[in-house]
Amino acid sequence: MGILFENNSFVNSAATQLAAVYSDASRSADCSNWSSWGPCVWPDDEKPVPYLQQITPVCQRHWFYVFVKRYNTALNNFYNYMKFVLRSPKPCGLCSYKQSCGFGGKKKCNTSPFTIEGGRPVIPFYVAERVCSAKDLGGESQVESCEVDYDQLKENGGECRLWPSPRVDLSMVEPAFRKHIDSLEWYSCIPQIKNFNIDGQVITEKVCRCCCFPFKPNPQTYQCEHIAGAPPAPGMEFLRKELRN
Incomplete structure (x- = not known):
């Protein structure tokens, strides 16, 4: 789940994916060194930890996350919403990501481009x-x-409509970009009918099955699969065996 920058403004686009939407999310040689990979970020309802506190301390000092901190309330609102609608605390839907931050080098990778003399492009x-x-x-x-x-998503105005949701308070985000935020399609969801036999009585229940972009749920197996023609997710090459199963 992620964040976009547009005209130096923040846009929430998913759950844990922050840099990969507009920027190259690989370890560039422009930086003299990179931090170790951090933990997999996830809105765990059993052990609730705010988004930015899940990022490693060294990455929290990187200019990108210092900048993102100004939107901490919006991020936490989004995370609380996801905890509310998810039916399991375990990572799912290929929505959980880990991060590594670049430091030093000629580009001064960890320094804000807004403070470097002569400037530096915001991206990467x-x-x-x-x-x-x-x-x-x-x-x-x-x-x-x-x-x-299923019922909670239906309150958003459609069957299995995960986003936008009135439960997420984005009042602190610049008004000019709220419409753009609401139109983001960072997920793919389909309905599933589940049958349970309780004391000889068949109980039918509807749920939604969701995957994060660039993946979608298979309507037969409900496993996430890559969307044809979509760009690969960063690190997707390490999922080859899992995606084949």
Whole structure:
């Protein structure tokens, strides 16, 4: 799940993916060194930790996350919403990412481009991101699509409509960009009918199954699969075995 920058403004686009939407999310040789990969970021309802506090301390000092901090309230609102609608605390839907931050080098990778004498392009951010594999998640694959509350999403104005949601307060985001935020399509969801047999009585329930871009749920297996023609997710090459299963 991620963030976009446009005219130096912040735009929320998903759950944990922040740099990969507009910027090259790989480790560039422009930086003299890169931090170790951090933990996989996820809105865990059992052990709630705000988004920025899930980022490693060294990355929290990087200019990108210092800048993002000004939108901390919006980020946490979004995270609280995701915790509210998700039916499992485990990472799912290929939405959990980890980060690494670039430092030093001729481009002064960790320094804000707004403070460098003579300037520097805002993009790239010099933040690398990678979709988390089962190895990153203690052997638990996140290829299974997320199971999301059907009734809660219906309140957003359509079947399995995850976004936009009135539950997320974006009042602190620049008004000119709220319409753009609301129109972002960072997910793919489909309905699923589940049947349960309780004491001989069949109970039918509807849920939504969701994956984060660039993935979509398979309507038969409900596993996430790559959307044909979409760009690969950063780190997707490490998921080849999981995506084949």
